[in-house]
Amino acid sequence: IFHFVLLPHLMGQGAINLVPLNAVTHTAEQDGPWSVPSTWGGNLPNDGARVFIPSGVTVEVDRVFNTDLKTVRLDGTLIFRSDVNTELRVETLIGLMGSHLILGSEGDPIAQGVTARLTFIDDGPIDLGDDPGQIGKGAILMGQVTARGTQKSSFHALASGAFAGSSDVHLEEIPTGWKVGDAVVLTGTDREDPTSEEVRTIVALNGYTVSLDAPLSGNHVAPRTGLAVHLANLSRNVILSSENPEIDLRGHVMFMNTHQVDMRYVRFYQLGRTNKRIQLDDWIFPNLIADEFEAGDQTNIRGRYSCHFHRGGVDPSAGPPAHIQACVVEDDPGWAFVNHSSHV
16 A cells, blocks of 8 residues: 555655755746846856756746756746757756746747757766655656647558668658658567667658668568558657666656646657566565565666656546657657556
C-alpha cells in the first residue's frame, strides 16, 4: 500500500525539495528576455545557478545559452522565442502548480528552420543525499505545458518493399513538412533481428520518392498481405534531450498531477533512466503481495521515462485531457510514452 498510495505525494514533495527558495542564486525580478541583466536584477544566471521565476513573472528564452544551470524553479511563465534558435541547459527543471512552460504555441509555433531546445545537462551522478527518490535530472512539471513545433506528417506506408542496396524509398502518399536533412527510420522486418530497422538522412524528395544518404543494408518487406512497412520522420524542431546518453545520467520528463499539457511535433531524444533491459530493483515483492514488500538497491527504479504522465486522474468529466500529437521518442531504454492513471 505504501508504494501505490504514499509515493506520489512523496514524489511531489521531493521535487519541491530540490528547488528550495533559500538555495536560489538568481531570481527573475521582472518580465523580460533571459539575456537582459535587468530581468535578473542586474546579473545573468551563470554556470551552476539555481534560478527562480516567481509567479506572475514571464521570462523569454531569446537565444542559445551555453550556461549550465543547476536548477530552474518555475512558478511563473517560461517561454521560448519562436523566430530564432533557442536553447536552455539545466540539470533539473521543476514547474510548480500555476506555472506555464511554453515552447511554441498554437498561434505562434516554433518557426520552420528554427529550433527550440531544452537540454538536460550531465552534472555527475544523482546525489542520493539530496535526492533519495532520484526524481531530479530532468523536468518535473506540475503546471501547464505547451509545445508546438513545425507541422509535418509523422510516417507513411511504403508503396512496395524496400530492398538492400537501394537508396530510394517509395511511399503511398506524398509526405508533408519533410525536408532534406531530416532523419528517418525504416521499419525492421527481419523476424530474426529485432534491431533491423534502419536510420537514414533524407538527401532528396521527389513526390512519392524519398532518397536516402546511404543504401539500405537489408530488405524491408511486409511479412504478409494486409501489413505495411513504414518510413517515419524522426526530426522535430522542438527538442528535449540529454547531454549525456549514458542511461544513469540521462534526463526524464514527468507531467505530475496535471492534464494541462499540449505537446505537438516534439522530439524526446535520449531521455529516460528506467531500463527495461534489466530487472527493476526499487521495490521487491517476494510473495507477489502488494503490502508485503522490501526496498531494493534502487539502481534501476521505475517511473523515469521519456514522456510520463503521472497520476493526473482518470475522470473524463474533470476537464479536458492532456494531448500528445505527432511527437517522437527516440533512443529510449524502456518505456517511451507512459500514461500512469491519467487522462491523455
